[in-house]
Amino acid sequence: MEALMNWLEAQLADNSIFTLQTLGYYGEGLVTTVQLVFLSLIIGLVLAVPLAIGRGSRHAWLRLPIFFYCYVFRGTPLLVQLYLIYYGVVFVEGIQDTWLWLILEKPFVPALIAFTLNTAAYTTEIFRGAIKSTPRGEIEAARAYGMSWGLMMRRIVLPSAFRRALPAYGNEVIFMLHASAIASVVTIMDLTGAARFVYARFYAPFDAFLFVAAIYLCLTFAIIYFFRHLEKRLLAHLKPASG
Amino acid sequence: MIDLHGYGPRLFEGALITIELAVLSLILAILLGLATASAKMSRHWWLHRLGTLYTTIIRGVPDLVLMMLLFFGGQIGINMFTDWLYYQFDVDIFINVNEFVAGVVTIGLIFGAYMGETFRGAFLAVDSGQIEAGRAYGMSHWLVFRRIRFPQMMRHALPGLSNNWMVLLKTTALVSVIGLSDMVRVASEASKATREPFTFMIIVAAIYLLIASVSEWGFARLQKRYDIGYGEAN
Amino acid sequence: MKFQKILSIGVLGTAMIAGGANAEVRDIRIGVDVPYEPMEYRTPDGELTGFDIELGNALCAEIGIQCEWVVQGWDGIIPGLQARKYDAIMSSMTINEQRREQVLFSDPYITPPSAWFAPMDAEIGTPSDETLEGLTIGVQRGTLQDNYVTDMYGDVAEVNRYATADDMVLDMDSGRLDAVFLDFPIGKSTLLESEAGEYKVVGEKITEPVEYFGEGFGIAFRQRDQELAAAFNEALATLKENGTYDEIYAEYFGD
Numbered sequence: 104m105e106a107l108m109n110w111l112e113a114q115l116a117d118n119s120i121f122t123l124q125t126l127g128y129y130g131e132g133l134v135t136t137v138q139l140v141f142l143s144l145i146i147g148l149v150l151a152v153p154l155a156i157g158r159g160s161r162h163a164w165l166r167l168p169i170f171f172y173c174y175v176f177r178g179t180p181l182l183v184q185l186y187l188i189y190y191g192v193v194f195v196e197g198i199q200d201t202w203l204w205l206i207l208e209k210p211f212v213p214a215l216i217a218f219t220l221n222t223a224a225y226t227t228e229i230f231r232g233a234i235k236s237t238p239r240g241e242i243e244a245a246r247a248y249g250m251s252w253g254l255m256m257r258r259i260v261l262p263s264a265f266r267r268a269l270p271a272y273g274n275e276v277i278f279m280l281h282a283s284a285i286a287s288v289v290t291i292m293d294l295t296g297a298a299r300f301v302y303a304r305f306y307a308p309f310d311a312f313l314f315v316a317a318i319y320l321c322l323t324f325a326i327i328y329f330f331r332h333l334e335k336r337l338l339a340h341l342k343p344a345s346g
Numbered sequence: 347m348i349d350l351h352g353y354g355p356r357l358f359e360g361a362l363i364t365i366e367l368a369v370l371s372l373i374l375a376i377l378l379g380l381a382t383a384s385a386k387m388s389r390h391w392w393l394h395r396l397g398t399l400y401t402t403i404i405r406g407v408p409d410l411v412l413m414m415l416l417f418f419g420g421q422i423g424i425n426m427f428t429d430w431l432y433y434q435f436d437v438d439i440f441i442n443v444n445e446f447v448a449g450v451v452t453i454g455l456i457f458g459a460y461m462g463e464t465f466r467g468a469f470l471a472v473d474s475g476q477i478e479a480g481r482a483y484g485m486s487h488w489l490v491f492r493r494i495r496f497p498q499m500m501r502h503a504l505p506g507l508s509n510n511w512m513v514l515l516k517t518t519a520l521v522s523v524i525g526l527s528d529m530v531r532v533a534s535e536a537s538k539a540t541r542e543p544f545t546f547m548i549i550v551a552a553i554y555l556l557i558a559s560v561s562e563w564g565f566a567r568l569q570k571r572y573d574i575g576y577g578e579a580n
Numbered sequence: 581m582k583f584q585k586i587l588s589i590g591v592l593g594t595a596m597i598a599g600g601a602n603a604e605v606r607d608i609r610i611g612v613d614v615p616y617e618p619m620e621y622r623t624p625d626g627e628l629t630g631f632d633i634e635l636g637n638a639l640c641a642e643i644g645i646q647c648e649w650v651v652q653g654w655d656g657i658i659p660g661l662q663a664r665k666y667d668a669i670m671s672s673m674t675i676n677e678q679r680r681e682q683v684l685f686s687d688p689y690i691t692p693p694s695a696w697f698a699p700m701d702a703e704i705g706t707p708s709d710e711t712l713e714g715l716t717i718g719v720q721r722g723t724l725q726d727n728y729v730t731d732m733y734g735d736v737a738e739v740n741r742y743a744t745a746d747d748m749v750l751d752m753d754s755g756r757l758d759a760v761f762l763d764f765p766i767g768k769s770t771l772l773e774s775e776a777g778e779y780k781v782v783g784e785k786i787t788e789p790v791e792y793f794g795e796g797f798g799i800a801f802r803q804r805d806q807e808l809a810a811a812f813n814e815a816l817a818t819l820k821e822n823g824t825y826d827e828i829y830a831e832y833f834g835d
Contacts, residue, residue, distance in 0.1 A: 303722025
């Protein structure tokens with residue numbers, strides 16, 4: 104390990120920008136970005152499934168609030184949502200004295216909340232579209248088997264909706280990765296935060312931002328590759344028979 | 347009535363800047379999108395490659411990073427050029443990359459890539475029999491484009507176009523980070539000075555929703571126009 | 581046709597020579613980053629004011645030129661100068677070696693120290709590795725305070741970097757920051773004299789080492805605009821002599 108560090112140091116010796124210190128910032132930034140995006144996507148996904156089912160409900164009291172939530176979060180910039188949550192929580196009376204403040208004090212959790220609510224709204228719409236396009240025959244078949252509503256959802260509707268939603272969801276994942284760049288405006292040292300630090304310190308915009316752009320590009324490719332692979336496996340039965 | 351602490355007029359100006367920025371970048375994006383779609387459908391392999399490279403890079407890098415690269419880096423790049431002019435030829439021109447121009451160019455560049463995909467799909471959806479029919483009538487390439495391909499392509503492109511516009515509108519908020527006084531910037535300055543983030547941010551959110559709703563209505567009307575001659579069923 | 585071309589080149593040439601002749605006393609544009617109270621800030625209706633603005637206007641009047649202020653975020657302020665977006669920067673910019681490689685500085689026009697600020701009830705001793713350990717410290721991104729804190733305490737404390745001083749004050753108010761490191765006059769006006777909360781200065785005011793804290797605030801010009809810098813230096817000396825400088829100083833920092 105030490106030998107590796109020495110080697111790296113020697114390689115970096117003749118450049119003043121990419122030192123071990125700044126590479127360390129980029130490294131930590133990468134970890135933060137991945138954590139933030141991954142966590143918000145997972146929680147958003149878990150929230151989106153019941154929301155998507157409720158969004159198609161016959162009951163207006165259930166359907167309308169979800170519609171309104173999706174409309175607002177999809178119709179306004181994530182940056183505005185982030186500002187509202189990050190600076191807004193501060194003005195909740197007496198919040199500094201509760202345990203909640205312990206987690207809301209750091210910028211990570213407010214950003215995570217904003218990102219999660221945002222992606223959950225988009226994912227809800229994606230799933231709703233997929234659920235709506237379930238072939239009627241599948242539902243009729245399930246009914247004919249005497250399946251209850253819950254069983255039908257679990258066994259028939261959701262699994263096939265997930266598959267149909269996969270390509271659109273892949274795009275949402277990439278969007279979320281790119282959207283996460285604004286975390287740096289609330290002082291989070293994510294990848295973009297690291298690049299802004301390096302830029303401001305060395306007045307070297309090309310080095311700072313091209314380097315980080317390359318990292319994002321690699322991450323994007325990894326996501327695309329992952330979803331292609333997943334689609335190939337899960338959607339194999341939908342492919343036209345080769346011949 | 348809501349107390350805006352005297353920030354009302356600046357907020358209004360900010361909203362105008364947001365709209366101007368969005369409309370100008372949309373125009374740039376449509377032009378770039380048409381060019382990209384043509385490049386990708388071109389017979390020349392290098393044009394095709396260029397189009398693919400452009401869309402891949404743009405769609406792989408966050409908007410904010412591209413914006414900063416263009417705004418901070420673009421200025422230095424242009425400096426190098428004008429400094430060279432100055433030292434070589436004693437020509438002292440100054441090219442101003444202000445936040446507004448950087449914003450329009452970046453957003454236009456980003457959405458040009460998305461528009462390219464939309465237009466390409468839409469052009470391919472136009473029935474080739476109609477194009478051949480146009481040719482058979484002795485129409486020139488340009489006339490076929492204007493009378494047959496473009497109007498029919500628009501019908502297929504409109505849903506994608508409207509979707510891109512909605513995303514573009516929200517992307518304009520990022521210019522506040524590089525210092526342009528759009529409505530998000532004004533609202534964030536105002537909420538820090540007055541310590542009332544809810545008041546200003548919720549107003550801004552409402553304006554975004556209003557613009558989105560109005561444009562949704564506008565696009566629905568356009569779609570109706572381009573759908574003339576097609577059944578309501580699809 | 582050919583004659584016309586020659587003529588137009590001739591006209592262009594003359595215009596350029598004429599432009600070159602009075603380059604030193606032309607009207608200029610000055611870049612500034614707001615808000616940074618009391619050095620430069622805006623009234624709610626958008627008008628610029630502050631120590632830099634008033635001193636800058638007085639300097640321009642003394643030289644006998646018109647000056648226009650251009651607002652520019654701190655991140656892009658030096659590239660903006662080099663892009664000829666404006667001809668000078670007067671925005672609480674500390675003179676130091678790193679920046680000297682990029683720009684030409686006037687003589688320092690004010691030399692404020694930096695200082696640590698913390699909430700009144702905070703129990704931080706004299707700032708050091710031990711007392712700052714585990715705390716969250718706010719600085720403005722890309723400032724000398726950022727460089728100093730990052731290098732000295734980046735390993736023991738968490739450093740949050742902000743785009744503007746306003747953002748930082750808001751997070752200090754809400755309790756997200758344990759301490760901030762700022763130019764003393766800015767901290768005095770935005771924290772000590774603000775209505776928002778009760779704050780105090782922790783430890784001594786800091787001006788050393790010079791490699792971080794430089795020699796004071798200077799007006800920055802492009803390297804080649806030496807006549808312009810000389811004109812500002814001369815005007816600054818005059819204002820200091822005739823009392824105008826002291827008047828403006830008293831208005832913003834006077835006790």
